[in-house]
Amino acid sequence: MNFNNNKVENLKIAYIGGGSRGWAWGLMSDLAREEDMSGDVYLYDIDFEAAKNNEIIGNRIKELENCRSAWNYKAVETIGEALKGADFVVISILPGTFDEMESDVHAPEKYGIYQSVGDTSGPGGIIRALRTIPMMEKIALAIKEYSPNAWVINYTNPMTVSVRTLYRTFPEIKMFGCCHEVFGTQHVLVRALEDTCGIKDVKRDEIKVNVVGVNHFTWLTKAQYRDIDLFDVYERFVDKYYDDGYIENIDNNWMNNSFASADRVKFDLFKRFGYIAAAGDRHLAEFCPGKWYLESPEQVRSWKFGLTTVDWRKDDLKKRLEKSQKLVSGEMPFEIHMTGEEGVNQMRALLGLCDLVTNVNIPNLGQIPNMPIGAVVETNAVFRADSVTPVFAGELPKEICPLVLRISSEQELIVEAGIKRDLELAFRAFTVDPLVTISMSDARMLFDEMVENTKTYLGEYFN
16 A cells, blocks of 8 residues: 555455455445545355356446546455455354254244344354354465455454454454444434434534443443533433334334344443443343243233344345345446445544544453453443554442443353354353253253354364
């Protein structure tokens, strides 16, 4: 790369999972909106045809009138080609297929265990982690070989397990994990300001927050808009909407919407503990004891959020595949729009083009003093030229500390099990998960069934 009149040219971005029909298109859109960066994006995917399609889609973007920078996209057949000399590496992969995820999410239902997402916590998140860890080890070793000085951005779930594995495999790696769940809670606080105080037109990033916890189970210990303490505002908002939820943006068919939420889980956790739970209700529910929110589909409906079925995901994939073909053929034009993600702005900050403070997932260096050193946590960090520095967030409040530490310890245990390829150690992590509320014998049968269902991706655990 080189600098020219406050612009960075000839950047190389390696995209691992470059056949993505979601995250990759979002990155393309965000890159096209920035005037001060340009270069090449190398797309690597085990599905080379998918990466090749994204090459065609990406290379058409520079022809659009509202494209502000020219990026060249190239699909490559080996990870080394993608990574060699890269300035940035983006990781967004699906660990396995939706057939494996179908087992992750739905096999536990036979035992009365329901999961609203199944990609981070719960039995599904644990089995998914076992598939993910060997993949992340291979990616980390490739980065070490081909682009050891690159900055690495991970979007893959389970986020905490992925980031921890990358650091354990390549301790000198320069990387962080990105998640937009906290942004959603900042938007909730924007709505609370308007509803409770009549303050309109507040932007999400004007809501200043202190973030603590682990990915998808994050909490705000402070929230401020200018000179207004938002905890007081949020308390009034919660009191007003606690019983029925805040449903302004949910249509009349919300019960059939896998992603719908009336924020009732958030509100309930605030009532219980006095701190703002900062993720979507579907994620938050999975980290809590199973009888709180996920005991049955009927209970889920009463809390007004959705169970995301894998059938829905498979149907959505069909739609995205159809969209991909239309984009490739030119039948559908690519639309450049603001995604709300911060990956490109993080790159700009790391290049010295701006400063940025945002929430990321990185190892605990003491930013949360009462969590284990080295465990991956989610807090704010300062992004400057070639530097990501965690912001001191303070201790986990005593009210939520037992819940978060339980999850963090489970995540540490599953990473250890994955690195050692030790299914018995993984089973111990499985049995302590808050959603696994069944007998030990039933837990064993469920675990063995789920492992068998995903055995294609767990070969190293049996060698």
